[in-house]
Amino acid sequence: MKALLALEDGRTFPCRSFTGSGEASGEVVFNTSMTGYQEILTDPSYHGQMVTMTCPMMGNYGVCPEDMESGRIQAAALIVREYVDYPSNWRSTGTLAAFLKKEGILGVEDIDTRALTRHIRNAGAMRAIISTTDLDPSSLVEKAKKLPSMEGSNLAEKVSTDTPYLWRNNQPDYLNNCTLLDDTIWRQRGTKHSVAALDFGIKYNIIRCLEDAGCEVLVLPAATSADVIKSLNPDGIFLSNGPGDPEPLHGPIETIKELLGHRPMFGICLGMQLMGLAMGAKTHKIKFGHRGGNQPVKNFATCKVEITSQNHGFAVDLATLPKSLNEQGAVMTHINLNEESLEGIRNDALKAFAVQYHPEASPGPHDAAYLFTQFAKMMEK
Template sequence: MKALLVLEDGRIFPCRSFTGPGEAKGEVVFNTSMTGYQEILTDPSYYGQMVTMTYPLIGNYGVCPEDIESDKIQAAAFIVKEYQDFPSNFRSKGTLADYLIKGHVLGIEDLDTRALTRHIRKSGAMRAVISTSNLDPDVLVQKARQIPSMQGSDFVGKVTTKKPYFWRYNQPHYVDINKLEDPLIWHFKGKKHSVIALDFGIKYNIIRCLEKAGCEVLVVPAKTDVKTIKNLKPDGIFLSNGPGDPEPVTYAVDTIKGLLGFVPIFGICLGMQLLGIAMGGKTMKIKFGHRGGNQPVKNLSTNKVEITSQNHGFAVDLNTIGKNQCAMTHINLNEDSLEGLENDAIQVFAVQYHPEASPGPHDAAYLFNQFVKVIENAKA
């Protein structure tokens, strides 16, 4: 089925839909990963974005229920060079096309993804519309320009959990944190380290990695207040990844400010950006973002280089944070941007990339154990 991708600057990309009729809109970004399209599609950090895969052949290993990172597809649309409708994989439970159709998400192919990626790298991530019903470029350009900008948009409320939950049998188990007599709440203060994860768009594999490191994780909504969190007396706080601009998420910043110095805090991606703002800094939008599984990051304490998985369009400007507030721990080797910060005095640290890397490199998996060590030192 014929389709058209039109960017807000007027650039036009003819294509075809492999998921039937439809129309989609959002910010167009690209991801350089060779595998992991299902994890990418279900990553809440992609809410409001149409994802372009730079690897040319997508769909060849189908989809598997165990590989999801949230309860639904979060991306606004999926853009590939060539779709493979006949997967070969013993784990596959269906085709990518059927998965997208079930999730009401438009998928397009026969598009020059290399040209689109080069255009985004040169001009920056931008708003766009994909349509199979209206193929008038002028009309679609106007639609694209009317889409709210990613900058200034709070998307956290669209992806955060509505109710607190523990991770049980590889799925959320919801609880009422106001009922402290709940057996699960008592279990939260058991032999494992109790960690409250503020959900700004958390990926399931982050919870698995925290549990593997020895933590009992209670995931709570993004707007959970400081008093509620302190009443649960956790051993540590985790600040999750998530979509959109961190600056408008003022409620989360206020909560983080109230938790600084309470117990150890570990943040990832959007969690790092919100932590940076809470510590007096500012954030900035990156021209085309970091999205893929091959970003080189240097650990300044070990001088080792980590190949990392990343997905973000905003970053903390270290120049806006006083040196007495925090120190830089990691740096991106492609452009010298900030990738990690810490403050030993109040036992907080964060990284801009994804150490859970599902899928992706495992170079940074040590950070979950590092968090546990900080918690143990705080307890001692």
Template sequence: MKALLALEDGRTFACKSFTGPGETGGEIVFNTGMSGYQEVLTDPSYRGQIVTMTYPLIGNYGVNHQDVESDRVQVAGFVVREYQDCPSNFRSEQSLAKYLQSQGVLGITDLDTRALTRHLRTVGALRACISTHELDPAALVEKALAVPSMAGCDLVTGVFSKKPYRWINGAPAAVDMDLADMDERVWHKTGGFRVAAFDFGIKYNILRNLEAAGFQVLVVPAGATAAQVKQVNPDGIFLSNGPGDPEPLTGPVATIRELLDYRPMFGICLGNQLAGLALGGATYKLKFGHRGANQPVKDLETGKIEITSQNHGFAVDIDSLKKENLVVTHINLNDNTLEGFAHKDIPLFTVQYHPEASPGPHDARYLFDRFKALIEKTHA
């Protein structure tokens, strides 16, 4: 089925839909991973975005129920060079097209994704619109211009769980208490350290890694207050990833600020940015973001280089954290942007990248053990 992709700057790409008729808009970005498209599709950090895969052949291993990072497809649209409709993998349960169709997400193929990616690298991430209904370039460009800007937009509200839940044996488990009524009864009497994980759009594999590190995990909504977290008496606080601009999230920033010296704290991606804002730092929008499984990051404490998986369009201004009580721990070797920091006086550290995504494949998994060691130190 004929389709058209239009960018806000007037450039258009003729293409075809492999999921049937439809129309969608969002900020268009690119991901440089050679695999992992199902994880990309279900990552809440992609909320409101149309994702272009730079690897040309997509769909060849199908999809399954195990490799999801949330309970639904999160992307606004999906762009590939060549869609493969006959998957061949022993874990495949259905085709990518049927998976997207089941959730009403538009997928397009047969366009020059290399040219599109080079354009986005040059001019930066753009608003875009894809349609099988409106094939007039000028008219579709106008629709792209009407898409809300990512900057200043709170996208967390649309992705976080509205009720708390436990993560047990690799799956979410409901709790029989409302957030306002929860106390220490929510935890098992025996088990590992207790971690309250803020859900700003948390990926399932983060929860899997926290559980694998021996933690009991309680996921709390993004709007949970500091008082509500304190009443369950966790041993540690985790700040999750999530979509969009961190600056509009004034409520979570205030909550994090109130919890800074309460328990050891670890943040990933958006959690890193929110912690930076809570400590008086500033954030800004990157030109085209970091999205893929091949970003080199240097650990300034050890001198080691990690191959990391990343997905963010905003970053903490490294100069805004040049304070006596803060230390930059990680930097991106591609552009020298901030990839992690720690506090000298209180038990807090964060990273911008995704250690749970196994890019190296295990270059950054030590961070979950570091979090555990930090909690153990406070109990010593």
């Protein structure tokens, strides 16, 4: 079925839908991972975005329920060069197309993903629309221009859980009858580290990695107050990944300010940006973002290079680090070797640290898995 992708700057790309008719819109971005399309599609950090995979062939290993990073597809659309409808994988329970169709998500192929990626690299990530029903370029470009910008968008509130849950038997155990949170909610107090995780779009594999490090994880809505979290008396506090611009999250930023120093704190991706804002730094939008499983990051503590998995379009502004973070004893711990953006911060006085990349990387490199153990050791002191 013929389709057309139109960017807000007027560039258009012909393509074909492999999921039937429909229309999708959002910020168009690219991911350089060779595998992991199911994890990418279900990662809440991609909410409001249409993902272009730079690897030319997708769908060849199907989908598997165990590879979900949330309860549903979060991306607005999937853009690939070539779709394979006959998966070869003993774990597969269905095709990628059927997975997308079930949730009403548009998938397109036969598009020049190389040209699209190069255009985004030069011009930056931008608003776009894909349609099988409206193939008029000028009409689609005008629609794309009217879409909300990613800057200033509070998308975390759209993907955060409404109900607190514990992670049990590899799935959320929702505490629907809990009206007042207190420290009696923990079920493994004393045998595992109790971690209160603020959910801005948390990936399931982050929770699994925290569990593997000896933690019992209670996932809380993004709007949970500092007083409620203190009443839970956790051993540690985790700030999750998530979509959108961090600066509009005024409530969570104030909550994090109040919690800094109360218990050991660990943040990933959006969690790092929010921690940086709470410490007084500023954030900025990256031209085309970092998305893929092959980003080199230098760890200043070890002087080693870690190959990391990343997915973010915003970053803590390195230029604001000396005048805001260092006054509170924070240091830069990691830096991106591609363009020297900030990838990690630590404040020993506040027992807080965060990284911009994804140490849980599934699928992806495991170079940074030590960070979960590092967090667990902080809670032992």
